[in-house]
Ligand SMILES: NC(=O)C1=CN([C@@H]2O[C@H](COP(=O)(O)OP(=O)(O)OC[C@H]3O[C@@H](n4cnc5c(N)ncnc54)[C@H](OP(=O)(O)O)[C@@H]3O)[C@@H](O)[C@H]2O)C=CC1
């Protein structure tokens with residue numbers, strides 16, 4: 254693919270994510286010198302202003318070699334200004350593309366719609382009418398949100414489907430480009446030890462958690478219309494759920510992987526209101542951090558949820574009776590995304606009591622500091638038979654030297670360039686996800702689900718511990734400290750369990 258065209262190139266995503274990702278690909282030799290990148294948006298700016306804007310978030314450019322590479326990369330970028338709903342702008346864009354094609358003798362086109370959803374359809378139309386090349390490959394990357402509910406998502410899918418073939422449409426969910434999310438299939442399907450216990454016989458519950466420390470900070474206008482369930486849970490966390498829960502696909506082809514994901518989604522009934530907990534952040538306890546409603550971009554009196562927890566049930570032989578609890582929130586105490594698979598209690602254990610042999614947990618930490626660790630009970634070193642909870646730990650930073658984890662957008666843009674669709678969302682996948690969420694989202698939109706206020710910087714609504722306990726999640730009774738190594742010498746030797754000061758096993 255030789256040509257990448259960014260629609261919405263003046264925006265936040267373009268400057269913070271997509272252009273830095275493109276430069277990352279260029280730096281590592283994944284973008285060939287004949288590639289040209291064309292930005293398109295309504296904002297009038299000259300080329301130097303555009304280059305300044307798209308390079309401001311590109312980091313680590315202080316060595317002469319990287320600096321020179323950045324100059325070469327920027328040489329390949331140009332900008333066209335035009336509107337989204339009239340042919341004139343797209344004709345100007347086409348003119349620029351033709352000019353480049355004469356110069357580089359290349360024809361394929363990758364369009365990236367980094368735009369608000371209100372203009373997806375007019376832009377897809379304008380591109381098809383004016384900039385679609387009949388001679389080469391055309392691909393269209395569509396950003397989220399793909400609709401507001403089942404009906405609007407179908408309207409969008411139908412409109413796009415009338416213009417582009419499914420193999421030309423790349424619905425991006427950037428979580429599918431994250432290193433640890435890409436690792437899920439490998440962990441599950443290459444390790445006998447996990448494959449054999451990945452089911453209702455052994456697993457009690459699965460928790461998938463997304464926590465951000467910051468609030469909406471000026472993005473409230475966009476966020477308020479959607480709320481956290483649409484912004485994060487229905488897409489990012491649900492993609493993770495699908496990968497954790499699906500059966501092994503017949504092959505690694507895009508169609509087989511996505512079909513396996515659709516199959517598991519089909520077995521999930523719609524989420525019910527009584528299994529949803531919502532919250533909105535208020536001021537921090539000390540009054541220094543603002544509430545959601547203090548954000549000027551948020552409509553006065555908004556009831557939009559900035560925190561949501563919900564339980565999902567998968568009615569199939571592998572997962573019947575195992576709740577999947579998804580939790581996501583802004584303005585919380587920590588920044589982290591993790592998957593926590595909690596195994597069942599030991600059965601028929603006449604040797605050790607439950608409080609000395611706590612449940613195993615497999616934790617896949619997506620961010621920050623990628624890690625996979627398995628919490629296990631072992632003997633506390635010393636005289637006696639005391640136990641301690643410890644972990645079999647694969648922290649990427651300590652295991653891999655010169656660790657360089659590519660950004661999610663680097664992974665996905667490269668996939669789109671290569672025509673690899675496995676990590677993009679297929680329309681039937683989207684349809685199933687909306688089917689599961691839409692009834693409760695409509696109740697939430699009508700104000701029929703209560704929203705608790707939680708303090709900025711806290712762990713979320715006060716009922717959260719009770720909520721997760723309802724679905725079988727158990728806090729470890731034994732002490733556990735992460736990431737510090739266990740301080741064996743500080744543990745009371747006579748006690749079977751170390752005094753509780755856990756920071757890891759919290760909700
Ligand atoms: N920012 C982020 O971190 C993330 C964003 N996304 C998704 O990516 C897409 C783009 O996001 P982002 O860059 O933040 O969005 P922006 O609000 O920055 O919008 C991108 C560009 O679209 C144009 N635009 C803005 N509002 C309108 C409007 N009402 N009508 C027509 N054009 C408009 C503006 O360009 P101009 O006026 O110059 O034409 C703007 O620079 C969205 O779909 C978003 O959901 C997904 C994940 C993360």
Ligand SMILES: O=C1O[C@H](COP(=O)(O)O)[C@@H](O)[C@H](O)[C@H]1O
Nearest residue numbers: 397427465484485489590620661
């Ligand atoms: O899509 C979105 O994701 C970001 C979180 O992405 P991450 O890669 O930083 O984890 C979230 O902040 C934003 O609200 C949402 O629209």
